Amino acid sequence: MDLEEKLSILAAAAKYDASCASSGSEGKAGSASGKSALGYRAAAGVCHSWTGDGRCVSLLKLLYSNVCRFDCAYCVNRVSSDIPRASFTSQELVELTVEFYRRNYIEGLFLSSGIFSDPDVVMEKLIQTAKALRTQGAFGGYIHLKIIPGSGERLIREAGLWADRLSVNIELPTSGSLKKLAPQKDGKTIFGAMGEVNETEREYGEDRKTMRSVPEFAPSGQSTQLVIGASPEDDRTIINLSGALYRKFGLRRVYYSAFMPADRGDPRLPDIAAPPLKREHRLYQADWLLRFYHFTPQEVLDGDTPFLDTLIDPKAAWALRHLEFFPVELIRASYEELLRVPGIGAVSARRIVEARRGGAFGAASRSLSFDRLRRLGVSLKRARYFITVAGTFIDRAGDSGKLRGILAGLDGEGLQLPLFDF
C-alpha cells in the first residue's frame, strides 16, 4: 500500500477524536530546540483551519494504525468493523509531518492509534515517532500524543518529554457503559493513566522550583474526550464527571464528541438519525462555565431536569432559575457577581472592574455609562434585563417566561462558542 493510501485511511480513521486543539505551549524540540527548530510556533496554540463539521484540522491528525484488537461499539476502527486497515511506520510519519509542515499545511501532529498489539508496544511506537520528529526531524511544532491505557508508567513519563499535550480518552461516562460498549476497557486503567500524567506534571513542577534545566513535561497538559449520546447518561452525570476530572487530575480540557450514528449497525447503540450536535454544543458551554466562570457542576444543573436546556445557554438558564440574584448593580458588584450576568463575559467583567477603579459609572450619565458598557464588551441585548447602573434598570422583561422567550430568541446570536483553546 502506498503512503497516500495509508494517509487517506489513517486520517479518516482519526477524525472522530475531537481533542485536536493546541494551546499554551511555546514549542519544544529535542536536540534542536526553540526558535531555530523546524515548526517553532511563534504564537502559541494557533488553530486556524476547520473542517466542515467544525473540527480543527491545523494539526495533522492521524492514527499510527487502525488495526485494533478492541471492539468498542461506537468506534469505526473496532475489530469487528469491515474496513480497510493500514499502519504507518514511525519513519513514514516523521517524513509526512515534516513535509506537511514545510508546505505550511499544519502546525503540528496529533497522533493516536488502534490497539494493534500490547499497550506497551503501541505506546512505544507513538513515543518513537514523537522522539524521532524532535531529534531527527528537528521538529519544534506541536505534538499531541494519545496515551494508550494499560501502558506502563515509564512510557507515560517518557511520552510527556516529547509531546506538548497528552490525552487519555475516557469515551464513556460510567463504568457500566464502558462495560457494555467498550468491554475491553476499564475505568480504573484510564483513571490510573490520568493520575500518572498528573503526578508526573506535579513532580516536574516541584523540581522546577528548586532546580535549573528541568525538562518540560507535556507543557500543554492533558485532556480527554467523552462520546456524547452513545450511552444513556444524562448531562448532569457528564458535567459532574468533567468537574471531577478538572479537580482531581488537573485536566486542561474535556472534549465532547457527538456520537456519529452512521454505519454503526450495532444493537448496543441507540438508534438515532443524526449526531446530537446541539447537546455537544451545550456541554461545551457548560464546560466553559466550570473552567472560567467559577460555576460548580451542581450549579450548572441545579434544577429538576437532568439535561441542559436546549433553547437557552446554560448561563442564561442558571440566571432564570436564580432571578433572586438579580439585578446586579454594576457600580458595586464583585468580579464573581459580574460573571453570573448573561451578556457579561470574563473579559468584560474584568474591564468593568478596571473601569470602576478609573472612576467610570459613578459620575457618568446613564446613557454614557451604557454606551461605555458596550465598549467594554458587554452584550446589552442579554445583560439589560439583569443589571442596574446606579440603581437604574435598562430594561425589564416582566416575568421569567417572557424573559426566557427573549433569551431563546437571542440564543447563538453574538455568542462565541469556545470550542478550542487559542
Ligand code: SF4
Ligand atoms: S480501542 Fe476502541 S476506541 Fe480505540 S481504536 Fe480500538 S475500537 Fe476504537
